[in-house]
Amino acid sequence: MKTPTPGDLLDFLRADGGWERTRGTKHGHYEKTFENGTVLSTHVSFGKKKIVSPNTFKLILATQLGVTEDEFWDTIRLRKSQRKAVVLAEANKDPLTLALRRELMRRLRYTDKQMVGMTGSQAKNLLKKFHERR
Amino acid sequence: MANRFAVPSIPVAEAKRSLPTYLDRARDHLLQIVTRHQRDEVALVGLQDLRELLRDHKFQTDVAIQRGEATVTLPQFRIIGIGQNVEDATEDALAKLREYTLQYLERLEFYRHTDRRDLYPLVVRFLATPEDEQAELLLEPETVETEPAVA
Numbered sequence: 001m002k003t004p005t006p007g008d009l010l011d012f013l014r015a016d017g018g019w020e021r022t023r024g025t026k027h028g029h030y031e032k033t034f035e036n037g038t039v040l041s042t043h044v045s046f047g048k049k050k051i052v053s054p055n056t057f058k059l060i061l062a063t064q065l066g067v068t069e070d071e072f073w074d075t076i077r078l079r080k081s082q083r084k085a086v087v088l089a090e091a092n093k094d095p096l097t098l099a100l101r102r103e104l105m106r107r108l109r110y111t112d113k114q115m116v117g118m119t120g121s122q123a124k125n126l127l128k129k130f131h132e133r134r
Numbered sequence: 135m136a137n138r139f140a141v142p143s144i145p146v147a148e149a150k151r152s153l154p155t156y157l158d159r160a161r162d163h164l165l166q167i168v169t170r171h172q173r174d175e176v177a178l179v180g181l182q183d184l185r186e187l188l189r190d191h192k193f194q195t196d197v198a199i200q201r202g203e204a205t206v207t208l209p210q211f212r213i214i215g216i217g218q219n220v221e222d223a224t225e226d227a228l229a230k231l232r233e234y235t236l237q238y239l240e241r242l243e244f245y246r247h248t249d250r251r252d253l254y255p256l257v258v259r260f261l262a263t264p265e266d267e268q269a270e271l272l273l274e275p276e277t278v279e280t281e282p283a284v285a
Contacts, residue, residue, distance in 0.1 A: 022237050027230050029237070037248045040212075041234075047216040047226035053203045056216060063212050091209035095196035098206065098224065099275040112220055116199050 001054040002073070006044050012065070012072055013044070016081045038086060040066055062089035094120045103127055139167050146170040149178075181262060188259040193271050197223075208272075210253060228269055235260045 004012070006028075013019040013030055019040075022029045028044035042064040046052050052060070061067060066086040067075070074082040096115060100123040104110040107130050115123075137143045141164070149156055149168045156166055156178060166178040179187075196207040197220060206215040206223040211234060215227025235257045238245055245251055263271060 027233055029230070029233060033248060039245075039248045039250050043214070043230055048218065048222060049203070049216055052216060053200055055198065055200055056203060056205050056214070059198070059205060059207065059214060063207060063209070063214060088212075091194065092196050092207075095194075095207075095209075096198075097276065098195040098197055098220075098272050101197055101220065102273055103275075112199050112204070115197075116201070118199075 001057070001069070003052055003054055003057045004072070005051055006046060008076060009042070009060075010044050011076045013042070015075045015079045016065075016067075016083060034086065040064060040086065040088075062087075096120050096123055100124065100127070141165045141167060143167045143169055143175075144178075184262055185259065188255050188262070191255040191259050192274055192276055193256065193260075194276070195227075195272050206272075210256060224269070224272065228272070231260065232265075232268070 010028075013032075016032070018032045019030045020032070022031055030042055030044065032040045034040075042060065046056075058069070061069060061072060065072065066088045067083050068087075071082045071084065096118050097120060100120060101112075101115060104115065104123055104126060108126060110126075142159075144156065144166055146168055156168075159166060160178045160180045160183075163180060163183055165183075168176045168178055170176075194209050196205075196209055198205045198207070199220060202218060204217055204220045204223040206217075206220065206227040207213070208215070208227055208231060211231060213227055213230045213234060215223040215225070215230065217223035217226050238250075238253065238257045239261065242254070245253070260268060260271060
């Protein structure tokens with residue numbers, strides 16, 4: 001899966017149209033507002049990274065841009081919005097949270113490597129077992 | 135004009151004259167309303183009380199760890215922190231959240247008419263927290279499930 005650079009993301013925003021840079025933000029925050037009051041927002045900055053993984057690209061598409069992968073690349077290629085609808089993903093209902101991660105590290109000495117792909121309920125079960133053993 | 139509130143309503147000129155007294159009362163948890171021209175009404179509330187009022191407004195986080203990359207998503211704000219590890223990603227998410235909350239307040243009238251209007255209590259809670267304590271807001275457990283029950 002091809003993944004974008006911050007430059008590609010900026011090209012997408014320009015071609016998609018309606019995105020405005022928010023004043024006074026260093027992290028390149030852009031927003032697009034629809035008539036029904038829906039606000040899309042994204043950052044043309046990947047932290048300290050120049051390129052993101054396919055999973056993170058999917059997350060950006062689903063959480064921030066509301067387009068499919070094909071619509072994203074076609075919009076850049078054709079320099080015109082290819083958006084058929086705004087489809088934003090619902091928030092993950094079973095996330096591994098920062099609080100759960102901290103508890104796993106503190107109580108069970110888990111490392112991030114051991115938490116790759118872990119869900120919230122898996123983390124809670126591990127912590128429950130730990131507390132039951134005490 | 136009669137006081138419309140059960141708590142003290144103070145004209146702005148009086149509030150200016152005796153500000154330390156009213157600040158002391160706010161610190162002692164007394165809610166006071168400062169009025170100007172019987173039109174503008176502003177609540178004078180202690181900062182700790184404000185934070186207490188907002189403490190149930192929790193920041194959701196969603197951590198995804200992959201080899202060589204991690205993300206910390208703040209789904210309520212649709213902010214994604216990206217980094218080589220969770221610490222970097224958290225730092226990135228926090229920096230983006232700081233910027234976002236400041237500009238949210240500046241454009242509050244705009245956001246009130248959008249699907250982001252309900253973010254207001256979270257925004258105020260974040261900004262009413264000292265910068266060096268803001269990271270802790272992202273670490274609050276959503277429920278007591280991660281903690282052992284206290285007998």
